[in-house]
Amino acid sequence: MSAPRSDRFGLGWRPALAASILSNLDRIDVLEVMAEDFATPAARRALRTLSRQVPVVVHGVALGLASASPVDEKRLSVTARAVEAAEPDFWSEHLAFVRAGGTEIGHLAAPPRCASTIEGTARNVARARAVVGSAPLLENVATLIDPPGSDRDEARFVTEALEAAETDLLLDLHNLHANAVNFGYEEEEFLRAVPSERVRAVHLAGGRCIGVPGKAGASRILDDHLHDVPDPVYALLVETGRRFPGPLTVILERDGLFPPFEETLAELARARTSLEKGRAGKGEAAA
Amino acid sequence: MSPAFEAYLARLYTDATERERFLADPRGTASAAGLPAADLDALERIDRDGLILASESFRRKRASKDAHAPSGLLARLRRCLHAAIRPSSDSTSSVCPVRHP
Numbered sequence: 001m002s003a004p005r006s007d008r009f010g011l012g013w014r015p016a017l018a019a020s021i022l023s024n025l026d027r028i029d030v031l032e033v034m035a036e037d038f039a040t041p042a043a044r045r046a047l048r049t050l051s052r053q054v055p056v057v058v059h060g061v062a063l064g065l066a067s068a069s070p071v072d073e074k075r076l077s078v079t080a081r082a083v084e085a086a087e088p089d090f091w092s093e094h095l096a097f098v099r100a101g102g103t104e105i106g107h108l109a110a111p112p113r114c115a116s117t118i119e120g121t122a123r124n125v126a127r128a129r130a131v132v133g134s135a136p137l138l139e140n141v142a143t144l145i146d147p148p149g150s151d152r153d154e155a156r157f158v159t160e161a162l163e164a165a166e167t168d169l170l171l172d173l174h175n176l177h178a179n180a181v182n183f184g185y186e187e188e189e190f191l192r193a194v195p196s197e198r199v200r201a202v203h204l205a206g207g208r209c210i211g212v213p214g215k216a217g218a219s220r221i222l223d224d225h226l227h228d229v230p231d232p233v234y235a236l237l238v239e240t241g242r243r244f245p246g247p248l249t250v251i252l253e254r255d256g257l258f259p260p261f262e263e264t265l266a267e268l269a270r271a272r273t274s275l276e277k278g279r280a281g282k283g284e285a286a287a
Numbered sequence: 288m289s290p291a292f293e294a295y296l297a298r299l300y301t302d303a304t305e306r307e308r309f310l311a312d313p314r315g316t317a318s319a320a321g322l323p324a325a326d327l328d329a330l331e332r333i334d335r336d337g338l339i340l341a342s343e344s345f346r347r348k349r350a351s352k353d354a355h356a357p358s359g360l361l362a363r364l365r366r367c368l369h370a371a372i373r374p375s376s377d378s379t380s381s382v383c384p385v386r387h388p
Contacts, residue, residue: 067290067293068288068289068290068292068293069290069293097293097297099297100290100293100294100296100297101290101291101293101294101295101297101298102294103294103297103298103301104297104301104349105297105300105301105345106301106345106346106348106349106352107344107345107348107349109296109297109300109341109345111293112288112292112293112296112329114288116288116289117288143337143341144337144340144341144344145333145334145337145338145340145341146334146337148296148329148330148332148333148334149288149292149296149326149329149330182337210340212336212339212340213336213339213340215336218336220336220337220340222340222344
């Protein structure tokens with residue numbers, strides 16, 4: 001795998017967007033595919049065809065690397081085959097656990113931010129590196145619950161996990177924004193704490209507020225990937241461009257309620273402008 | 288934290304009955320599950336609102352996955368074709384108006 005030499009802007013590959021994406025490849029630098037979608041030989045043949053048309057990176061949601069328990073070998077094998085088919089510049093997974101004790105949670109759960117999770121993450125990433133051939137970038141996750149069993153803040157946890165696992169960060173700016181709003185800290189504290197040389201890629205997405213049952217007026221942000229990227233996330237992208245000088249792969253994630261595709265491309269264009277502003281040391285004006 | 292602690296969290300996130308029992312008596316319920324004292328201390332301090340919200344979010348995710356179970360390349364191509372013919376335009380955006388300490 002080789003590192004890209006300049007900033008790139010792309011979309012998460014979703015079947016519902018396929019036709020629109022393929023007819024607009026001149027405006028999309030890179031695509032991010034989900035590893036779990038390519039479990040069959042036929043699907044991987046399609047992935048090889050796609051990766052010959054446009055650079056592809058591979059993203060996983062099923063490994064649950066941030067865990068005291070060992071990574072699932074069958075799922076790791078699926079990821080390895082997807083990476084082999086796509087030949088991406090990098091692949092990525094989440095700093096999350098998704099199962100434990102035989103129970104499938106069904107989505108990404110923020111792990112206890114503690115030493116044993118960091119040690120488990122390092123072991124699992126080492127195993128992933130051995131099977132896949134390279135280590136994944138690790139992504140900070142959104143959470144609606146302040147993770148039980150934590151003894152350090154998110155910035156310290158992420159930084160220590162990256163160091164222990166000897167890998168780099170996929171910085172999800174909406175996850176960062178959601179957690180900062182939900183749990184009352186400043187996003188900039190996190191950005192200041194993360195080692196600048198470890199930030200390789202960025203995710204952008206949108207979410208919505210959900211009320212807290214029985215508590216009028218209280219709400220938290222749910223990172224549902226069903227809404228437009230909000231203004232504060234573009235502002236964070238400007239700050240990201242200012243703080244992290246290395247080439248970044250910026251992916252816009254959208255999982256449903258798809259708007260007309262021109263609106264998605266406009267979001268991608270705004271992302272380019274925002275990062276360029278940060279690179280030039282300028283601020284972000286509201287859209 | 289131990290694999291047992293993670294396993295108990297997974298159970299709290301997915302088992303509504305266990306969660307109700309736990310919220311009524313966190314220490315007693317977690318103790319009955321055999322967790323050590325340090326884990327019980329952590330669970331006694333749990334973010335109760337967050338537990339309810341996260342569990343509901345996970346439930347919806349599992350339900351959505353069940354409704355859209357992996358169905359192979361043919362189904363994906365069918366969905367792709369369908370989307371190309373009838374693109375959705377339903378979209379809203381919202382941002383939480385206030386930060387919560």
